[in-house]
Amino acid sequence: MTELMQTFWFWAPFSAVVIAIVVTVNALLSVYMERKVSAWMQDRLGPMENGPHGILQTVIDAVKLLLKEDIIARGIDRPLFKLAPYIVFGASFAIFAVTPFADGHPAADLNVGIFFALAISAFVVAGIMMAGWSSNNKWSLYGAMRSVAQAVSYEVPISLVVLAVVMVSGSMSMQEICVSQAGGFWNWHGLSLHHNPFLVLGFLIYFIASLAEVNRTPFDLPEAESELVGGYHTEYSGMRFALFFLSEYANMLAVGMLATVLFLGGWQPLHPALGFIPGPLWLFGKAYGFVLLQMWIRMTLPRLRVDQLMHVCWKVLVPAAMGVLVLGGLWELLIG
Amino acid sequence: MDNHELFIQGSRVPDRGPDGDLMTLNMGPQHPSTHGVLRLELLTDGEEVASIRPHIGYLHRCFEKHCEKLTPPQIVPYTDRMDYLASMNNNLGFAVACERMLGLQVPEKVEYLRVVVAELNRIASHLVAIGTCGLDLGALTPYFFCFRDREMILDFFEEICGARLLYNYIWVGGLSHDFPEGMDDKILRFCDYFEARIDNELNPLLSFNKIFIGRNAGIGVVSAEQAWAFGLSGPSLRGSGVAFDLRRDDPYSIYDRFQWKVCVGEGLVGQLGDSWDRYWVKVLEMKESLSIIRQALAARPKDGDVREAVPGRVKLPVGELYCRTETPRGELGYYIVSGGGNLPERVKVRAPAFSNLCIIDEISRGALISDVVAILGSLDIVLGEIDR
């Protein structure tokens, strides 16, 4: 224990800086990626004016957001209103703390890592609720209520599926989970039909539920702009809005990373022979694959209605996740 | 009484809910899904809508008052600005009304070209309706595809008359310009291209998307009786299964010469007369319009002056006329009273979207806020025409 603490505290500041850079660069990169990906899917060019192929567009937007007036309307609950973006941002920031970027990355080696990640990601909901409530705006309130209902519901299937992974890996440490999937892509939980086929189904459930967890289409009800104007961040502007924005993209990457760690071997290479490519590249490569998938889905599907959203969760995903847990356990016990 | 008090008073919703525990939610005039400056006052119980009180008039310019000071040829550009998504059809309606009063026979060529541009504009207008209907439900990509194809039509119009949105193309007795050289071929090529786009792109991506169907099927159901009683027309009426199209049932221009089908909703995925049916009718109608365009281009006379029959001075005879034509949104009626002078005494416009919108309270009760957005999208309103 002391050994772990020593290494943890030794590594923590470095990790924090690295993660701060990752989160910020990720937002710039993801926004640009989303613009370009959506543009290509929609027969457009996307940003083309600033820099070659519009590469500076997101930087300019970031500067614009920083310089914008921070409007706090009358009748707003100021302390909550000001605090909310930081909570949301902090929570999505903290998930990266336990993500193992590479083999032996010690900051991440928390023995209840995955539990921490799930717990801290639930914290985002508190921030969103604070934002929605304090805004003194009915649209924000609707957005916040939807967000809470959605996040709380979809945490159930996610937790159940994660539990199944933990059961098979035999550890709650994200590093251990990665290590347990060593040896090539056929050993990854999400693809290993021969090890435990139920985890493959679990992978699918996790991916669908994670879309809801980060408010992405088709589950983007809390900020459905065509219904709720801007959802919980309707009243925010300038830097505070930028924080919500930043955390949204950080969350997209975070669930991608969690999915990678849980089901696609984390930093493990595709094949042991490809081990010369550094672990972080594998992790980020796979995680951005998920981000791309999220964008692809967003550009393809319309949005669900609130009752349909609940239907998908409680009547489809939760029973299926239960099945994964029980049958996956039985398989592990009898065959695995 | 100051303005603020008046605003509050004007917005007071009669308590029609089961108890006093309802919340008023102000949707618009600045809201992404009200398709312009429409304000809906929703009385909500959680996400459920107890009643809707629409407030219109934000774009009111008193078009009808302007008309009292203008001669009919001067009124034509004003009609552009009512339903700005289907200006050709508005021009056509007014021209037909004036020509009926004057007893004017327009040349064959003009009639055919009018049909071509009116049907092209119908497709362009339906593309906006379909695209925004998807956009309101969060489907981003079909919207861009629809607008990409609409751009092509606007390019044609630009080539024909120089304007992309407000054309002033169909004059009383004629047209402002002839088609340029090679226009027929371009339009025919577009027809082939676009027909394939509907089948291969729009339908799989949006029309038969499971989520899109789930959001629209069984929502905002209008029965045929309700549709007639509330004065619905156009795709909103046909979505309820009523095969009634003024182009066929109250013919004007030369629509009786073409072979085409009046498309109606059939309750294919949900209930007859739901939002999806109203949407689907528009998709089907675009194909019928393509067919009409092809027939008209094949049959049209090549020679002749399109301004040949344009009267030097339009002096409407004494009398009154109610003339209706089918625009993309439905029955556009012009009620013209003339005292025999240069200026009409009264021009009243029966705007299709105006009548289509008035049913929204009736069919939205008990729906969710998200459904109101879907219903509004399927009713396909243009505020420029509602407010005039």
Added chain:
Amino acid sequence: MEFAELLGHIRAALPGAVLEEHPEAFSPWILVARAQLPALALLLRDDPALDFAQLMCLSGTHLPASASESDRLASIFHLFSPRHRHKLGVKVVLDSADPACPSVAGVWPTADWHEREAYDLLGIVYEGHPDLRRILCPDDWEGHPLRKDYVTPATYNGMPLD
């Protein structure tokens, strides 16, 4: 049904309701006594031989004072029967000193907004209308813009209008 037949049918069912007939107009219409309008509207809609299910258009007009007539307002109802495919214009002429006209919003719900519009722009008061408010102009607008003698006010709530 042709206009003459329609007229005969209405005259037989409601004697005295039709004051004038104008079959020669571009859109034939009948002038109806104000008091008879509610009964006539129900007859037009419910009589299976007439069956005017659609109120196409409801317009108001202002007929300024002339040598022979005083200042009047008119409300015109253009009706259509989808089943029989016949049309009819029904007109009620009102004195502008007493611009009260029975509402037909209970007969054809679409009349609701059209009557509000005519009230807003011409000041015709539709009696029995469920919610007669201005619809296009602001609630505190002064005057009725489509009247021929309307003068645009110089200001609206202190804002100059020009």
